[in-house]
Structure formats: C-alpha cells, structure tokens
Amino acid sequence: MNRASDTPTATPGEHGQRALAARLDWNLIRTYLVVAEELSFSRAAARLFVTQPAVSQAIKRLQAQLGYTLIRRRGPRISLTTAGEEVYRIAGGVFAEVSSLEMPASRVADQIVGRVKLLTVSRVHSARYNAFLVDFHRRHPRVELEVEVMRGHDLLLALRQNTASLGLGLCRVETKTIERRLIIPQRYALFCGRPHRLYAHDDVDIQTLLHEDLVTFTGDQLGDTLSPLTLFRENHEFQGRLAASSSNLEEVCRLIICGYGIGFLPEGAFRKEIENGMLRKLPPPDGLADVDIHLLWNSDRPMRAAEAVFRDELLAAFEGD
Template identity: 55%
Template sequence: MRADVARFLNDRLDWNLLRTYLVIMQERSVSRAAARLHLTQPAVSQALKRLEDTLGRRLIERRGPHFEPTRAGEEVYRIASDIYGHMSRLETELDDRTDDITGSIRLLSVSRIDSDVYDEFLAEFHRTYPRIDLQIEVMRSSDIISSLLQKTATAGLGLCRTPVDKLEQRCFLRQRYAIFCGRHHRLFGRQALTMDDLLAENFVSFTSDQIGDSLSPLAVFRDQRGFTGRIVAASPSLDEVRRLIFAGYGIGCLPEHIVRDDIAQQRLWRLPPEEGLADVNIHLLWHRARKMNAAEQAFLDSMERTMQRYSLPERLGSR
C-alpha cells in the first residue's frame, strides 16, 4: 500500500465501519448483523458499501441471501479482528478499577460447551477480575430460558430455536450435527453406507429432540427422511447421549467438533449423510430488563468483546 494511501486511511477511515464489518462476517448475514447491532438492514448495507468505497476493494460477493468474502474481505476481517482485540486488551490494562469490582455471577449452561476460545475467555476474565465469583449451573435449555425470564440468573448459554420476548440473544457457537454409531453397533466400520441403510435403525436421542423443542431440526430430519426405528434411549446430557451411542443402544446425532477424538480413536463411526444434518446454535442469553450489578455487566461486556474478536468458526476450532 502506498504511503499516501496509508495516511489517508489512518486519517479518514471510520472505525465504526470496521466494527460493523466484523459483525457482518461473524453472523454471515447482513440481516442478522443488523439485528445484533440494533440497526436497520439498509443502514448496515450502506456501512458495508462505505467501507468498500473507502478501501477501494470489494469485500463481499453476494449470491442471493448468501455471501462469500473476497480475498481482500478475508484480510480486512483478520486485521479488523486484531485491531479490536488489541483495543479490548488496552481498555482492560488501562482500567485500574478492575481489581475493585466484586460480586457474583450466576451463569446457566447446557452440558459440554467445547470451545478453546470460551476456555481462554474464562481464564482471561478471572485474571482481569480476580474478586468476582462465578457460579455455573448445567441444565436443559428450556430451564435456562425459564430461569432467565424469572430474572434469577445473570445469563445463560443454551439452545434457543426462536427469539424469546424479553431476552437478548447472541449466537456464540454454531454446531454441525451428524449421525454416528458406536463401536458396539452392527454398522460400525461399514463402508459405502447409504441413508436407506439407516432408516430402520433404533435411535438414541436428546430429550429436547422433539418437534417444537430446541433440537427439533433433528426430529424434523428423521421425519422427512422416513426413519422407522424407535427411540430406545434418551438423555438431556450430551455426554450421556454420546455414552449410549458408544454402547450400541442405537445410532444418534452429535456435534461433529465434539467427537473428533472419538472418531480418531475408533470409538464412534460417522454415518450418512456426509454433509451432516443441521446447524444448531448455542446462544448467549440474558434478560434485557434485569438490573445487572458491576460484576455481571463486566461479564456480559467481556463476552461480547470476545465474540467480536473471534468468528463463529474460530470459536469451535482449537487454538
């Protein structure tokens, strides 16, 4: 980049445009970015156009409702993520009040949040706010939502298929579910299987894997494909569903990224379809009208900065 162009960008670039672009890339949707930023969709589209005009590069190629970042768009996203990551750390380092913040946080969570980014977030949050106490309770997504609506907890990490009135929600993880069987199942290790080979098999299921519930996409998939096997075992716990699949009770659905080691160790076997079944989101949820103490507000602000810094795929990957 020429020196005169670099000086122009340093002097004239509106950093709010980068912030908007970060959210667009993280949500992979202009409409979802608009909802998250509390802006109209035309305002977000205009911000993207202004950023592209300022940089003199097309950042996103639109294909109907979907889009793909260009090579320049990927690079701008990487640089913008670094900038906002450094700004967040600078804000924390310069704020000498962080050691003085005390209080308690009650966080409700579904079982098995598997994310290196989340683990590092918790470690950094504790270093920054050593006098804040954190209580994490594991429960079903429906119970998380009920508790949040009653204002009895700070926030929740759970499944939320449709927006809930009074609750704010941010997509924290996007998990791709696929079908697996365990080492003790008759289909284990068999090659060239088709969907027809699975239709009569019994199923291990989540208790929320029902039409209308938080994991209903899995139930809808079975119904549409004509599965005739019965549900022979169920649990609200991901680890228990995984255990039952391994034990050979039936085939079942699990998030792909969580069972990578099980596949490598030949405890589980991936079944059709190759592309998986459905994406299921884990959301950060909180009651928008609940009065937060200083500790709770610091937690929510820190979580939002983490989500700005890392894209959805990065939050699932190993660092």
C-alpha cells in the same frame, strides 16, 4: 426566649430511616440476597453453610424489621413480591458498594466485585471460550463465577424466571424477553458406536439408516430447542424404534458409544471420541442441522456491574466470529 438551633431539624421520615438503618441486621440482608438469587431456601442454605430453618428464620426477622412481606411461598416454590424485588435491587447495590471499599483505588481493573451465575448446556467445546475464562479471571479475580449445567429447555425457563444472570445454551428461535448472541456454531451429525452393526460397514447411506434404532434427547421434539434434528428426522422419514434417550448430552453420547442405536451429536464437542474410534460418523457427510450455542440473558432483568462486564467481555472475545 428559645434560641434557634444551628442543627437542621430532621423530618419524621428521616428519623424513621435513621432508626431503621441503626437497628437493621445486615447479616439478614445478606441472607435475603442469596435467597433472592437462588429462589430456594435449601440452595441458599447450602451457599451460606447454614441450615434451612436458619435461613427461614432470618427472612422472617428481616420482614419483621422492614414491616412488609418480601417473599411469597407457593408450596416448595418461592417468588419475590414487588417490595421484595425493590429490596433486592437496593440491597444488592449497597453490598456491591460496600465490597468495593476494600479494593485499592489505584487498581481500577480489580474494582469489579460481584457474582455471576452462568447457566450452560454441557460440552461447550471452544478453545476461545476457555481462553476468555482464563483472561476474565486474571483481570477480575474478585468476581465470583457460579456455573450450573442444565438442559436447554430448563435453561431458557430459568432465565425467564430471573434465577440466573446469563446462559450459554440453545435458542433456535427468538424468545420473548430473552436476548441472544451467537457465540459457538455447532453442527450436529449422526453417529454410531463400535458395538453397532453399521460401525464396520463401508457402504452406509441414508436409506440404510431409516429403520435403525435411535438414541435421542428427551427434549428432541417439534418446537423445542433441538427441533432441527426432529425436522430432519421427519423429512427423511426415519422409522427406527426409540431405543434410549436422555436429557444429558454426555449420557446420549455414552448410549451411542455403547451401541444402543444411532444418534445425533455435535461434531466438535466429541472430536476426541471420534478420533479414538469410539464413534463413527454416519451420512450425510455434511451433517444434519445447525444447533448453535448462544449467549442468553433476560432483557427485563437489571444487570449488576459484574454481570454486565462478563457479558460484554465475552461478546467482545467472540466478536467477528
């Protein structure tokens, strides 16, 4: 007669889960998390300090261990399958929990561990934003912050594609799935550089500017993030030739300073150049249009702890502005 065992009998499913946990290589999971965040084998390889073939092989091995496809490739672009999204969600949570084991339980403020990828337009000029970054790093030193600069249109596209946590950018109108909160008001005005013929003229008015060569943004077109500038140009019937353009704000400023034409710039971001006489503000005296900087995020993308803390504390830092 057999004696019943005191140990509960595991179900076949439980045996399978335990076997998977025992044989699973967690280095492969870590590689997968980076690939899922970057949506690029080459960028993931750069972050992990390994070769791109090594990353590809790691993903193949992980898919073989799990028994299903995680990543879908279409030429140079990759995306996550439904199963891949679920593995990313679960594995990300597991890694966050494991990372927190090394933290002293008594230091609650330091227990936020994780990574925040922040996309931003260039020349975000704000002493309060700088102060926030100093304070956030002091209170959460184990949060890794990655900042990537890009033009406004690409920033919105990247957020919609879930390739980043948060963005600081231009979003003039409401956009589906994108949450926005005003952070830094910006007023754009017209400027010319010292080599320009209007720099030394005292009696410059809007009529004088109508046929001047223009320096503008490659994204400055109707319906784009900088369209208030285009609308102003259309309403005042500017007829000037397009002399130069760039998608980069720094380069637009450089071209204006070098005398290629008159152009639109946010006043606050280039205060030093104005004070040093490299730029001269042109009419109208109250500027052209408001193109404000917003904190942006995808409402459909679940936020991890570090991302949510960064967002909430940044909003709190600007509360009331």
